[in-house]
Amino acid sequence: MRVPAAPGRWSSNSAAAASASPLFLGLDCSTQGLKAVAVTDDLTVEHACGINFDEALPAFGTRGGVLASGDGSGVVRQPVCMFAAGLELLLDRMQEEGFDFSRVAAVSGSGQQHGSVYLSSDAAGVLGGEVASGTAPLAEAVEAALAEPLCPVWMDSSTGRECGAMTRAMGAEALARVTGSRAYERFTGPQIARMARTRAGAVPGWGGVSLISSFLASLVLGGRAPADLSDASGMNLLGLGSRGWDDGCLHACAAASEGALSAERLRELLGDPVPSWSCLGTVSSRLRRRYGLPSGCAAVAWSGDNPCSLAGLRLERPGDVAVSLGTSDTVIGTMEDASGSADGSGSASDGGSAGADGSAGPPALDGHVFASPTVPGGFMALLCFKNGSLARERVRDAAFAAAGGSADATAEDRWAFFEEALLSGSEDEVGALLARAIDQPEITPDLPAGDVLLSAGGEALLPAGSDLSAWMTSADRAAAVLRAAVECQVMSMRLAAEARGLRPEGALLVTGGGSRSGALLQLLADVFDVPVMVGETPDSAALGAAFRAKHAVMCGAAGGHVPFGDIGPRPAHRTAARPRPGHAKAFAARLPALQACHDRIRAGTAHAGAAGTV
Numbered sequence: 001m002r003v004p005a006a007p008g009r010w011s012s013n014s015a016a017a018a019s020a021s022p023l024f025l026g027l028d029c030s031t032q033g034l035k036a037v038a039v040t041d042d043l044t045v046e047h048a049c050g051i052n053f054d055e056a057l058p059a060f061g062t063r064g065g066v067l068a069s070g071d072g073s074g075v076v077r078q079p080v081c082m083f084a085a086g087l088e089l090l091l092d093r094m095q096e097e098g099f100d101f102s103r104v105a106a107v108s109g110s111g112q113q114h115g116s117v118y119l120s121s122d123a124a125g126v127l128g129g130e131v132a133s134g135t136a137p138l139a140e141a142v143e144a145a146l147a148e149p150l151c152p153v154w155m156d157s158s159t160g161r162e163c164g165a166m167t168r169a170m171g172a173e174a175l176a177r178v179t180g181s182r183a184y185e186r187f188t189g190p191q192i193a194r195m196a197r198t199r200a201g202a203v204p205g206w207g208g209v210s211l212i213s214s215f216l217a218s219l220v221l222g223g224r225a226p227a228d229l230s231d232a233s234g235m236n237l238l239g240l241g242s243r244g245w246d247d248g249c250l251h252a253c254a255a256a257s258e259g260a261l262s263a264e265r266l267r268e269l270l271g272d273p274v275p276s277w278s279c280l281g282t283v284s285s286r287l288r289r290r291y292g293l294p295s296g297c298a299a300v301a302w303s304g305d306n307p308c309s310l311a312g313l314r315l316e317r318p319g320d321v322a323v324s325l326g327t328s329d330t331v332i333g334t335m336e337d338a339s340g341s342a343d344g345s346g347s348a349s350d351g352g353s354a355g356a357d358g359s360a361g362p363p364a365l366d367g368h369v370f371a372s373p374t375v376p377g378g379f380m381a382l383l384c385f386k387n388g389s390l391a392r393e394r395v396r397d398a399a400f401a402a403a404g405g406s407a408d409a410t411a412e413d414r415w416a417f418f419e420e421a422l423l424s425g426s427e428d429e430v431g432a433l434l435a436r437a438i439d440q441p442e443i444t445p446d447l448p449a450g451d452v453l454l455s456a457g458g459e460a461l462l463p464a465g466s467d468l469s470a471w472m473t474s475a476d477r478a479a480a481v482l483r484a485a486v487e488c489q490v491m492s493m494r495l496a497a498e499a500r501g502l503r504p505e506g507a508l509l510v511t512g513g514g515s516r517s518g519a520l521l522q523l524l525a526d527v528f529d530v531p532v533m534v535g536e537t538p539d540s541a542a543l544g545a546a547f548r549a550k551h552a553v554m555c556g557a558a559g560g561h562v563p564f565g566d567i568g569p570r571p572a573h574r575t576a577a578r579p580r581p582g583h584a585k586a587f588a589a590r591l592p593a594l595q596a597c598h599d600r601i602r603a604g605t606a607h608a609g610a611a612g613t614v
Helices: 015-019 080-096 123-133 138-145 160-170 172-179 188-198 200-205 212-221 229-235 247-256 263-270 285-291 305-312 389-402 411-423 475-499 518-528 540-558 581-603
Strands: 023-029 033-039 045-052 076-079 104-111 116-120 150-152 206-211 279-282 298-300 321-324 329-335 368-371 379-385 433-436 452-455 508-511 532-534 574-577
Touching: 023 080, 023 212, 023 305, 023 540, 033 080, 033 540, 045 080, 076 080, 080 138, 080 212, 080 285, 104 212, 104 305, 104 540, 116 123, 116 138, 116 150, 116 188, 116 212, 123 138, 123 206, 123 212, 123 285, 150 188, 160 172, 160 188, 160 247, 172 247, 188 200, 188 229, 188 247, 200 206, 206 212, 206 229, 206 263, 212 279, 212 298, 229 305, 229 368, 247 263, 279 540, 298 540, 305 329, 305 379, 305 540, 329 475, 379 475, 389 411, 389 475, 411 475, 411 518, 433 475, 433 581, 452 581, 475 518, 475 581, 508 518, 518 532, 518 574, 518 581
Parallel strands: 023 104, 104 298, 321 508, 508 532
Antiparallel strands: 023 033, 033 045, 076 150, 116 206, 279 298, 321 329, 329 379, 368 379, 433 452, 532 574
16 A cells, blocks of 8 residues: 655655655664665565674674673673764765665654663753754764763673562562563663662663664664664563553662662653554654754664564464574564463462453463563563574484484584474374483573483483483484474473463464575474464564554554554465374373473473472
């Protein structure tokens, strides 16, 4: 459909632009760089561009985009001015490539989640003055708006003390029920508490705390931009039911700061969050002058990278679920409620805020629920599995060697062995072994590092400290262990997804590098018992930001929220695998055994010789 221009939202400043289709620009600030994607009114990608922080801006001294302490503290920061310099450089490059900014109707963006930017008491004047309309480089112009030159990012793991304090203040279940997540070290609330505790003398000079997404939105707007509700959900501070800052969470965060912040002061610093489809105004005069953006080009609220990826993948309806197979595997999807319990119920805690639907039942403590970036009152869930493709490849290589494979074999030979091993198991062999290959402490579920192998009857087959290769004493055993390790990875996804209320309806969308494996796709179809669709959505966060820019313009034109699906047609995906009924039934029957295996891993009874082992 053609979007009518909302009054005051988009008007061309050139005759050429007046006769051309409008463009919607999405920007994405990831850990390692910035990307831009511009789409036409029919959602066709017309232009894409990107920069890498390390390569394009070496003066900031980052590696992988970050400054890591290297002292074991877990502190990981990024220079805030690097974001401003990167934004300007990205737009300059687009201009050099001939991109026609005069056609842009709206700009939105995506920012890496959880990172926090600390603004100075002069920030409002600086953002509305030199940043909005000045001529100095953007990184120089914004410097006076910053109380802290470095911001903690999602990779930072230095806040164990603060997470413990917030958990003690709220209770783990209450915190998960209210905010959608238990206390996580990378989340913004614990990060703010630690920054305040360790920089207590600087706190009186703070004029605000922004998310990375809302900080970058401020640079586009030329004024302080509010956080959007979806990205704000990743802070351990927002009540999913109330869609506002939760008093109990603010007090817990203040307690974790050990007196450096009060709950009232924290609320003032954060400002009020807004729906993700909000138009905040028009882009700054600096951007209009320098790049030729139209005078009415809308500055749309930015959101987090995961919410924007949800939008980019067009996961719009309850039951729309995607699995991304990569270094880490991710399950993401849309839900009607934030219950987070296996039976679909929510809960209200004694002394805590009610769940989104006010019903009763224990919350899931693994994974995250955020406010939807596209649906009023809706929710999205995100589950991250840290041991993904690298764990699969380690077990594959061990099994390949045990089966007599040559050390000089090509990657293609190793993947052919992987495919054959996964597809060779009959339905009667499903669950004959339960194997977990955990190279790094797992996030979902919370499990320590180490390999585990159990028989169908629950006998522990590996001593602690051994890896799965120790049991690969024949080619048949090697294939069986490889198959079991990958099956348990996928079964673990289903367990966690169902605990969070995520159930794919109709089909499961699979993306990422692992989607090239036909055997993995078949396994996903069998375990989830739905057809599997595949499709490539490169730069899904930037693309989702562009889609959200169009959505915001449509909402503005309509005078209220319109369904996100109205932005245009959903992409066509092909069916790559269908469930085999016998396999699907067998996997469903073995899910409780895998849950019991996880319980034993946490209890320390999953290794041969451990107390309590079978």
